[in-house]
Amino acid sequence: MNRRDFLRCCAAGAGLLLWPGVGRTAVLAQTGITQRRVVVVGGGMAGATAAKYLRLWGGAGLEVVLVEKNPTYVSNIMSNLVLSGTRTLSSLNYGYATLSSKYGVVVKQAEVTAVDGQAKTVTLSDGSRLSYDRLVLAPGIRFDDAYGLTQADYAGEFPHAWQAGPQTQKLRDQLASMQNGDTFLMTIPTKPYRCPPGPYERACLVADYLKSSGRGNCKVVVLDENPSIQAEPHNFNLAFTQTHAGIIDYRPGTTNIQVDKVNRTISFTQGGAAQVINAKVINVIPPHRAGVVAEMAGVANSAGGRWAAVDVLSYESTAVPFIHVIGDASATTQPKAGHIANQEAKVCADAIVRLLQGQQPDPAPVTNSACYSPITATTASWLTAVYQYDRSSKTMVPGGAGVVEAASISSKNFNQMNTWFTTLMSDSFA
Ligand SMILES: Cc1cc2nc3c(=O)[nH]c(=O)nc-3n(C[C@H](O)[C@H](O)[C@H](O)COP(=O)(O)OP(=O)(O)OC[C@H]3O[C@@H](n4cnc5c(N)ncnc54)[C@H](O)[C@@H]3O)c2cc1C
Structure with missing residues (x-):
């Protein structure tokens, strides 16, 4: 190894030791947040998006650890096309390498087996324990017998x-x-x-x-x-x-x-x-309900409710402070959908960054959802909705044009569906 290689190696190593990924994420801002850690549980549509945007908006001083039990995420969106033979299952695989290399998210492949909301720690299946300043639960769903x-x-x-x-x-x-x-x-x-x-x-x-x-x-x-x-x-x-x-x-x-x-x-x-x-x-x-880790954390339970009640300004649990729940596991007036999971993740990430800076969450968040439905192997319809925060009911209600469905089932919609899907998945995973 020559001197130049040795110095390059040391610099990269120091970066990894001090702050994983920082050497590769020079674009991240200094936001004034330092020495804080957010743990995100579940690397699906909601969790992957939250991890990415927490780093982008929280900046280099916010450590984000994403804990996901599987090495690869398989998209539910488009999976009905696997049944009809139009797509392969492998075409729906998404990995976590970009979240790690581009944004410096610390990705841990493990299952969260316990949450202690008092001590603010989570326990992983490898026996290790992680402390957090804020915890984001995005575990999706589990199914009833x-x-x-x-x-x-x-x-x-x-x-x-x-x-x-x-x-x-x-x-x-x-x-x-x-x-x-x-x-x-x-x-x-x-x-x-x-x-x-x-x-x-x-x-x-x-x-x-x-x-x-x-x-x-x-x-x-x-x-x-x-x-x-x-x-x-x-x-x-x-x-x-x-x-x-x-x-x-x-x-x-x-x-x-x-x-x-x-x-x-x-x-x-x-x-x-x-x-x-x-x-x-x-x-x-x-019938399904919030993923089991939401019950472990005490934010949802099988007796009282299937989903985790949250304040939709921040997605913080109304039952346990410093724990946020996003995606299908949360109880909101918005549909349980991947596009909405992506939107909830961004509202949540923004709120957490503000809270860590001593500010209040945005008082008037807006989310939107588009959903294309293939009807045949070459045609599709679509549905789109915009939701706005309603101060009196403290819920997200359809706003603006409300909920709109396509007036026609067409092959043009099928092509647009592929563009929409690719864009959504890259916003969440790349
Ligand atoms: C057939 C089908 C078609 C669909 N089509 C559309 C569509 O066209 N448009 C649309 O917007 N939505 C669609 N959806 C809905 C969409 O897939 C879900 O709403 C979305 O995946 C919810 O995201 P999530 O992050 O909450 O959950 P998920 O995407 O399920 O992710 C949860 C993740 O958490 C991980 N996890 C759970 N527990 C733990 C733990 N204890 N420790 C570590 N990791 C854990 C899981 O492994 C998983 O990766 C479709 C769903 C289906 C089934």
Whole structure:
């Protein structure tokens, strides 16, 4: 090693020792924040965005540690297109290297197994403990045992595939093995659930795949526990009654859903009548709730509520101070969606930076959400909404143009959908 190489090596090493990543993040400002640490739990849509923007806005003196249990994030968004064979699962993988190298986020691959809100520490699965000044929980959701099925059933013969990953591939394989005339049966839990248009989108793509692969005599039965279509009613009604007429059989207001695993039947009640359907593929989307770490932290509990109550000016828990909850795990009036998770993360990051500087959070935050829904392998619809803080109700309410859905299902929307997805994912992970 010559002298120049030796000096370069020492400089890089010193940077890493003093502050991981600082040598590579020269763009970060000096904001006056020093010696503070924010720990972010969960590197999904909400957590990855929060970690990135905490560093960008908090500056070089704010240490941000992102704890994520998986080495790679698999996007739920677009995962219905894996079922229909339009995308591969691997095309939905996102890593954490850029958050680390570009922004100096300290990424730890581990599961958070305990939270002590009094001592302000989290315990990781490797046994180590991290202290924090502020903690951001972004753990997404976990699923109830429901309708006679357990976690082992979901991982086995009855995948919900409502968390993209191995279950998505399994459901894809089950779908691919259907014979012409078979039935695909899916269920939708009572709202609020993850991604309001997602189940209807899934029904459309499954129907499209079956039809376009010469299995037009198949049926896609949708048992909805809700009284009606929960998102884009105009578009999905059109898709069910025209685009996929004769294949999709949509049944709102179903109750008493029960799966018979042995006979592969589902019994349920609709309009006061008890019914039973036999299905080749059974895809229940079970009711879900905030990820388990939210319960550990005491910000959500299985008895009192499924979600973590927060102040939407900062996403700080109303139950435990210095803990913020963002994304699907939080209880807000906004939809449980990846785009909104990204927006909540930014409002939260901004509020934390202000609080660490002795200021108050922005009193009038605005968030927005766009959501594209593929209807076939080449067409899509969309939904967009803007939310503003309402001082009297202390909630985010639709503002401006409110909630708007696309007036047409088109291939132009399908192309725009790909641009929207790429932009959103790079805003969160790159
Ligand atoms: C089929 C489908 C289609 C969808 N389509 C859209 C769409 O078109 N548009 C849209 O906006 N949204 C869509 N969504 C919804 C979107 O995916 C979710 O709203 C979004 O992922 C929520 O982000 P999150 O960060 O809260 O949770 P997640 O993205 O699930 O991330 C949570 C992360 O936390 C980690 N984690 C959990 N507990 C721990 C722990 N104790 N320790 C360490 N790590 C932990 C998990 O491993 C995970 O990586 C869709 C969802 C589905 C299922």
